[in-house]
Amino acid sequence: MLMVSACARRPEPLSAAVVNDRSVVFPGESEAEAITVGQPGVSYSLDGDVLRALVIVANDLFPPGTRAASCPKRMEAQTYRVVRKGDVIFVFIEENLAACGRRFPAMDSGAKYAIGADGRILRRVVDGLDEDDANWFAVTPGDGGSPSEADAGSSPQRVWMSDGGTEGLVPGQSLAPVVAPNPRRSADAGSP
Amino acid sequence: MKNFGPFNSYADALNAACPLILSKPNATVVHLQDSSPDVARRAATEYCAWLYYTPSELYEMSMLADQSGPGDFVSGMRSCSLPPFVDDPRYSAEQLKHIFALHNHPFGTRLSANDLRFIESMAEVHDWEVMTRNGKVRLSIIAFFSKSQDPAAPTCDGFYQYVPATREMMLWTRQNGQWKLDVHGIVTWINERTYRLEPQ
Numbered sequence A: 001m002l003m004v005s006a007c008a009r010r011p012e013p014l015s016a017a018v019v020n021d022r023s024v025v026f027p028g029e030s031e032a033e034a035i036t037v038g039q040p041g042v043s044y045s046l047d048g049d050v051l052r053a054l055v056i057v058a059n060d061l062f063p064p065g066t067r068a069a070s071c072p073k074r075m076e077a078q079t080y081r082v083v084r085k086g087d088v089i090f091v092f093i094e095e096n097l098a099a100c101g102r103r104f105p106a107m108d109s110g111a112k113y114a115i116g117a118d119g120r121i122l123r124r125v126v127d128g129l130d131e132d133d134a135n136w137f138a139v140t141p142g143d144g145g146s147p148s149e150a151d152a153g154s155s156p157q158r159v160w161m162s163d164g165g166t167e168g169l170v171p172g173q174s175l176a177p178v179v180a181p182n183p184r185r186s187a188d189a190g191s192p
Numbered sequence B: 001m002k003n004f005g006p007f008n009s010y011a012d013a014l015n016a017a018c019p020l021i022l023s024k025p026n027a028t029v030v031h032l033q034d035s036s037p038d039v040a041r042r043a044a045t046e047y048c049a050w051l052y053y054t055p056s057e058l059y060e061m062s063m064l065a066d067q068s069g070p071g072d073f074v075s076g077m078r079s080c081s082l083p084p085f086v087d088d089p090r091y092s093a094e095q096l097k098h099i100f101a102l103h104n105h106p107f108g109t110r111l112s113a114n115d116l117r118f119i120e121s122m123a124e125v126h127d128w129e130v131m132t133r134n135g136k137v138r139l140s141i142i143a144f145f146s147k148s149q150d151p152a153a154p155t156c157d158g159f160y161q162y163v164p165a166t167r168e169m170m171l172w173t174r175q176n177g178q179w180k181l182d183v184h185g186i187v188t189w190i191n192e193r194t195y196r197l198e199p200q
């Protein structure tokens, strides 16, 4: 019986085969409200492809036999939204604040997966790890949402001198006019 | 936090916070990205903290919240839970002005849609704009990154910043001690999880 290992092997959380095809485009929100599965007294049926996609995603994020120490990092503390488009099943994972009694989300608390008909992970975007190509500069439809940073990256070239120079910009400085009213302030204004 | 500042300007505070956060274990893993991407994913660690302004008119940084305890590494999620209020025993919570929600992106990726949602949700408890000795400063979220291939000496190479009051997204880069604004755009939401930038 082999018991000892000099370096305890950490379970591999992300060991599934990943194709990582950056041309896969995630669909937007559907117009219809998502149906919440699991309400008391109602029965639902889930086909095998959908279940398999969910299992693949869950195993990839939360390896079987492991349990994160803190509540928000656990499988049961997420919401899973499933959208099927053609052969591909898309799964969107978000933190379920109520599950851990939290009021505010964490940074980088989402993920999304595209699972192919053969059960492979066609695309995986975990917040904080993977670039989400859909976010960033507006692009022409159908090109997969790849960024075109060259277009916009060239515009501002003002430089701030760290040796005390006052010309130009200060890092962290906001430059644009306020467009969004502070929800906190407007709430205050409404109360006596 | 001990051994940090305090600083007279938020720019100086950012200058100090960036290399400090990136020097934490596995705060940047770009040096492993090509040679061992799976190791890089598992090791990648996010740290987060508030940069805040005190009644003494100084900028300070809160304790770093680790993305997770040691028992959280099993999870594939890489979120960082930043408490909404800084706990500074010298002051009451209302006296502190929360300015920048700081964290790192171990692969240098852009701000996630959830990063934007996080800072927008902070508007429920914090002002979007506060007056400081440096003038008005707006609440924003910042993700530092390094491009360093040397894990022993990670450089601060820049950060992404989003300002909810103006919906500005910025990419600041740092070279030879100089900061440059590389990208400046206004965010529009395509759907709940996708944002786009309109170049300014």
Ligand SMILES: [Zn+2]
Binding pocket: A107, A108, A128, B103, B104, B105, B111, B112, B115, B143
């Ligand atoms: Zn982030």
